[in-house]
Amino acid sequence: MQKLYRNQQEFILNPSYASDYAFPVLPGSNTVSRNPLLELVKYLCHIMLLCKExxxxxRSLRKTLLKIFEVREFDRSSEFTEPGSNLVISGLLCEYCFFMNNIDFCQGGTTHFSCAKCQRSFxxxxxxxxxxxxxxxxxxxxxxxxxxxxxxxxxxQDSMSPHCDCSGAWEGTISSEEVHKSCKIYKQVAQFFDFDLLLNALNDIYS
Known part of the structure; x- marks a missing residue:
């Protein structure tokens, strides 16, 4: 791993090889790290931690590997996060066989959508x-x-009280960060699949 890390540090700064270390931009992608090997360590350790024995x-191996990247064991950058999100349309009715389909635009990588039963294109x-x-x-x-x-x-329960009876402040049940994150996923899907109507709708929302 140390040798791989040295190679990465050497080649990632070279414009000729930088694209080899870049993360692919796919619908629902959440990965913003610039360190592919660190992400690999996080994913592998997360998988191995599924075995309770x-x-x-x-954990000891993870701590040792993180030291190579000069990352502490409980640092936020060492935490595993889901690499992608989902955007699903449920109950899409096929106009030929009337089969109800569910389509996840962030899984599979296909650009062709068809009915799961009759294979007719949507x-x-x-x-x-x-x-x-x-x-x-x-x-x-x-x-x-x-x-x-x-x-x-x-x-x-009302629209007038400035705070709760327990003196707590009022807050939304849905944060603006969640909405912006969701819109980002929609934009990724629109750009990846060339959904012009969806992209125009997003532009209207942000305009």
Whole structure:
């Protein structure tokens, strides 16, 4: 691993090889790290930790490997995070066989969408309309959400009280960060699959 890390540090700065170490930009991608080997260590250790019989050994190995990257064991950058998110349309009705399909745009890497039963292709305009409807529904949920107490988590019952009876501040049940993250996934999907209608809808939202 030390040799691989030295090679990475040497070649990643070379414009001729930089693309070999770049993470692919796929729909739902969450990885923002610039250190592919560190991500590899995190993924491998996360998988090995699934075995309860070797937890102590894997933790020791993980700590040793992280030292190579000068990352502490409990540092935030050492934590495993899901490499991707999901964006699913549920219950998409096939107009030929009337089979209900579920499509995950962040899995599989295919650019062709067809019915799981009859294999007939879906209309791209119809797919985009479903995505736009789903996107607008998420934004509407954010704008019309209930407020809750940050301390006791009681839902606000009126529109006048400046704070909860327990003196806790009101906060939203859906954060703006969640909405921005969701919109980012929609944008990745729109750009990857050339969904112009969806991309235009996103541009209208941010304009």
């Amino acid at each position: 070797t937890i102590l050994e894997v 209309d791209y305009t119809l797919i985009q309309e479903h995505l736009i409807y789903k996107l607008l529904a998420e934004i509407d949920s954010y704008l019309t959400q209930d407020l809750r107490c940050s301390r006791c988590h009681k839902i606000r």
